Amino acid sequence: MGAIEAGCRYYFGYPITPQNDIPEFMSREMPGLNGEFIQAESEIAAINMVMGAAATGARAMTSSSGPGISLKLEAISYMAGMELPCLIVNISRSGPGLGGIDASQGDYFQAVKGGGHGGYHMVVIAPASIQEMYDMTMHAFDLAEIYRTPVMILGDSVVGQMKEPLIPHRRPKTEFPAKDWALRGTGGGEQRVVKSLFLGDGELEAHNWKLHAKYQQLQEKEARWEEYETSDATLIVTGFGSAARIAKSAVMMAREEGLKVGLLRPITLFPFPVQAFASLTARCKKVLDIELNTGQMVEDVRLSVARDAEVHFYGRPSGTGSLPTPEELLEQIRRYL
Amino acid sequence: MQQVFKKPAALKDVQTHFCPGCHHGTIHRLVAEALDEFGLQEKTIGVASVGCSVFLYHYFDIDVVEAPHGRAPAVATGVKRAKPESFVFTYQGDGDLAAIGTAEIIHAANRGEDITVIFVNNTTYGMTGGQMAPTTLLGQKTSTSPYGRRSEKEGFPIRVTEMLAGLDGVAFAARTSVDSPKNLMDAKRQIKKAFQYQVEGKGFSFVEVLSACPTNWGMNAVAANERVGSEMCEYFKLGVFKDTASL
Numbered sequence: 001m002g003a004i005e006a007g008c009r010y011y012f013g014y015p016i017t018p019q020n021d022i023p024e025f026m027s028r029e030m031p032g033l034n035g036e037f038i039q040a041e042s043e044i045a046a047i048n049m050v051m052g053a054a055a056t057g058a059r060a061m062t063s064s065s066g067p068g069i070s071l072k073l074e075a076i077s078y079m080a081g082m083e084l085p086c087l088i089v090n091i092s093r094s095g096p097g098l099g100g101i102d103a104s105q106g107d108y109f110q111a112v113k114g115g116g117h118g119g120y121h122m123v124v125i126a127p128a129s130i131q132e133m134y135d136m137t138m139h140a141f142d143l144a145e146i147y148r149t150p151v152m153i154l155g156d157s158v159v160g161q162m163k164e165p166l167i168p169h170r171r172p173k174t175e176f177p178a179k180d181w182a183l184r185g186t187g188g189g190e191q192r193v194v195k196s197l198f199l200g201d202g203e204l205e206a207h208n209w210k211l212h213a214k215y216q217q218l219q220e221k222e223a224r225w226e227e228y229e230t231s232d233a234t235l236i237v238t239g240f241g242s243a244a245r246i247a248k249s250a251v252m253m254a255r256e257e258g259l260k261v262g263l264l265r266p267i268t269l270f271p272f273p274v275q276a277f278a279s280l281t282a283r284c285k286k287v288l289d290i291e292l293n294t295g296q297m298v299e300d301v302r303l304s305v306a307r308d309a310e311v312h313f314y315g316r317p318s319g320t321g322s323l324p325t326p327e328e329l330l331e332q333i334r335r336y337l
Numbered sequence: 338m339q340q341v342f343k344k345p346a347a348l349k350d351v352q353t354h355f356c357p358g359c360h361h362g363t364i365h366r367l368v369a370e371a372l373d374e375f376g377l378q379e380k381t382i383g384v385a386s387v388g389c390s391v392f393l394y395h396y397f398d399i400d401v402v403e404a405p406h407g408r409a410p411a412v413a414t415g416v417k418r419a420k421p422e423s424f425v426f427t428y429q430g431d432g433d434l435a436a437i438g439t440a441e442i443i444h445a446a447n448r449g450e451d452i453t454v455i456f457v458n459n460t461t462y463g464m465t466g467g468q469m470a471p472t473t474l475l476g477q478k479t480s481t482s483p484y485g486r487r488s489e490k491e492g493f494p495i496r497v498t499e500m501l502a503g504l505d506g507v508a509f510a511a512r513t514s515v516d517s518p519k520n521l522m523d524a525k526r527q528i529k530k531a532f533q534y535q536v537e538g539k540g541f542s543f544v545e546v547l548s549a550c551p552t553n554w555g556m557n558a559v560a561a562n563e564r565v566g567s568e569m570c571e572y573f574k575l576g577v578f579k580d581t582a583s584l
């Protein structure tokens with residue numbers, strides 16, 4: 001719904017649990033909106049269709065999960081190199097391999113550290129509620145267009161299949177840079193080329209520095225996070241997406257017991273909210289990171305905290321029956337407080 | 338005096354990087370002439386593939402997107418669906434289209450996407466140094482079939498055009514060659530016919546062009562050209578395999 005409100009009219013996908021709600025919804029909606037829906041022959045084909053539509057300046061998206069996202073990585077790397085905007089939704093499942101379909105956060109490295117080749121980043125956003133999923137999907141398309149970059153929404157089946165109230169709204173009006181790169185047929189004007197091959201002397205190095213400058217700009221301007229009860233906290237709990245929801249319940253329970261605990265939840269995973277961690281841990285010296293894996297985001301937490309803050313980790317690599325309870329997390333909070 | 342032979346407007350006035358005797362340059366020219374004759378240059382979006390023809394945009398004065406290896410038909414699908422008023426063609430080698438991109442070509446064809454595919458079959462991976470391709474002829478030596486291609490181990494050369502012609506989504510499919518003036522004229526005719534299908538919105542059109550790669554065949558230009566007309570034409574029969582408008 002967020003995607004449609006954001007003006008996305010081109011959806012290309014391939015079935016995989018637990019994200020089939022998205023292509024099924026799009027297949028119903030797109031025809032009535034004068035848009036296009038294709039159930040492609042594979043995730044590879046789907047993301048390359050996104051590439052083609054995006055090259056014309058259209059807002060296009062795909063969605064998938066673990067194995068499908070792995071297949072898309074070559075094209076995502078291409079699009080980062082071609083500077084093409086698009087949205088990729090990963091409703092992640094547990095892995096590795098075929099793994100399982102339960103909520104998991106095993107894809108953090110793949111999403112944030114440039115799972116594909118060549119050293120690129122894409123913007124990665126991790127919503128923790130239905131409302132945020134909706135709002136951030138619109139925001140994702142805007143960021144993609146402003147920075148000319150692929151953007152990923154990283155969710156899981158907890159956020160992906162949750163039933164929660166949603167307040168739909170219009171997209172805020174934003175000024176976008178002119179699409180003077182989008183293919184349209186020359187129309188007698190200058191030729192335009194969308195490509196990622198640069199063989200001239202020094203050309204590719206210059207291109208990489210340009211991408212690097214874009215990533216720095218994103219880091220300075222576009223990091224987002226949520227803080228809850230952090231002002232007097234002596235322990236900061238952190239985590240993203242569905243892990244952060246469970247962690248928030250645990251923090252609330254801790255507060256009821258009078259424990260000085262707060263929550264810092266990164267909403268963007270790239271750019272990572274380094275600033276927020278650095279400033280909070282200048283005062284509060286203990287961090288507890290909670291993830292549904294054996295420790296991925298924790299590496300970025302460690303790099304972001306002030307020098308003498310302690311970082312503890314509690315993780316459950318998920319599978320059936322492996323979702324931690326708030327009580328279980330409260331135990332961990334008590335342990336490190 | 339009247340000028341009887343000139344560079345098509347859709348081609349830029351630059352020297353190509355192709356080896357002497359390579360047919361890519363000739364095929365570029367035929368495609369450009371067809372674009373000119375239909376007045377399509379200004380509304381065309383070309384999709385380049387990965388192979389010796391990756392630099393399509395250096396030679397054609399048209400908008401171009403560069404697809405990952407094998408994925409040109411999927412990229413072209415995205416372009417055409419988002420911009421149905423544009424004229425969209427892919428230009429792909431046999432490694433690109435008949436090996437890594439098999440799924441994409443079959444399904445774009447089967448969906449009847451309104452695009453045109455120019456398929457350049459030189460029975461080898463030209464760009465990467467002459468390895469075996471799905472179209473490599475039996476007995477043909479390549480850098481990865483040093484004893485010649487054996488059907489027991491490497492299977493048979495794929496006849497892509499015949500295979501695609503069997504799909505209901507395909508409107509037009511032909512195999513052509515540019516080894517002789519006669520074949521070249523016919524290739525031009527078939528490319529134009531394929532373009533006509535798209536111009537009229539009549540669905541997926543496909544033209545295979547048999548092509549020489551003297552460098553990787555270890556032949557001079559003349560011998561390579563002769564091989565196209567003899568060995569290749571013998572296995573890969575020229576002709577129109579599907580022409581729905583004439584049904």
Ligand SMILES: Cc1ncc(C[n+]2csc(CCOP(=O)(O)OP(=O)(O)O)c2C)c(N)n1
Pocket residue numbers: 387388389390406429430431432433434457459461462463464465470
């Ligand atoms: C995913 C991937 N695998 C392999 C390659 C390397 N590669 C580049 S071109 C090519 C083969 C090209 O052969 P063909 O399509 O027949 O074109 P030709 O050069 O013969 O015209 C290969 C394997 C690549 N670029 N990407």
Ligand code: SF4
Pocket residue numbers: 354355356358359360361389459463464549550551552553
């Ligand atoms: S390697 Fe072969 S296909 Fe490539 S330019 Fe040379 S002759 Fe042509």
Ligand SMILES: [Mg+2]
Pocket residue numbers: 388430431432457458459460461462463470
């Ligand atoms: Mg080839």
